[in-house]
Amino acid sequence: MNFVDSHAHIYLDDFKDDLDKVIETANKKGISTILMPAIDSSTHVAMLQTEQAYSDSCRSMMGLHPCSVKDDYQKELAQVLDYLSRRKFVAIGEIGLDFYWDVSFQGQQYDTFQRQIGWALSYDIPVVIHSRNAVDECIQVVQDHQDGNLKGVFHCFSGTIDQARKIIELGFYLGIGGVLTYKNSGLDKVMSEIGLANVILETDAPYLTPVPFRGKRNEPGHITIVGEKLAEINNIPVNEIANITTQNAQKLFGL
Secondary structure: OOEEEOOEOOOOHHHOOOHHHHHHHHHHOOEEEEEEOOOOOOOHHHHHHHHHHOOOOEEEOEOOOHHHOOOOHHHHHHHHHHHHHHOOOOOEEEEEOOOOOOOOOHHHHHHHHHHHHHHHHHHOOOEEEEOOOOHHHHHHHHHHHOOOOOOEEEOOOOOOHHHHHHHHHOOOEEEEOHHHHOOOOOHHHHHHHHOOOOEEEOOOEOOOOOOOOOOOOOOHHHHHHHHHHHHHHHOOOHHHHHHHHHHHHHHHHOO
């Protein structure tokens, strides 16, 4: 089987002591590619160094995370644009809106999100959208900018069937991870209704670890657990889930 982990922050300090082993374990489980979303200037160098060290597996995105949008966001955006001008990235991400932790920079988050969407269109690469407590708002922003060329994924999707259908109608994908294994998430019911044509898998490592490892550090190797759960929901073999979601990721990110 061949899986793509479309969203993993393996460059963070959570992995500083055993990243070799984490990558080796992932490769043994068939995870051939790990896509790394950016956060902000405090982690860009670590992300790019990780990509260089594990170039057979890891590919970087570039962008400014909504939780990092503060008073200095213009400076942060200038750095993102500078990186984009110097080399190719698989996506602009993760970007979007987060109204869970802090709503004092809502206007700046919208500005940051919209500008980065514009850059994605200019560079013809997808966007990876973070939408915590802001799924409907992010859907509206995508609708406002969808000219037939905008493409991307709603990372860590855990919304409703209606939201899933709206996202798919916009030509976007759903990033499905460990939340699928949580007993009361309701995501299993959504995934039983919408099919697999617009689904890719992710871990969001080191976060959102799937059951039975919930509470411990997440890592790319756990993508197989998500795949197995999705296979169970759809009543098909897990290798079919691997094939479909990997092809979807390859198509979206041009892998």
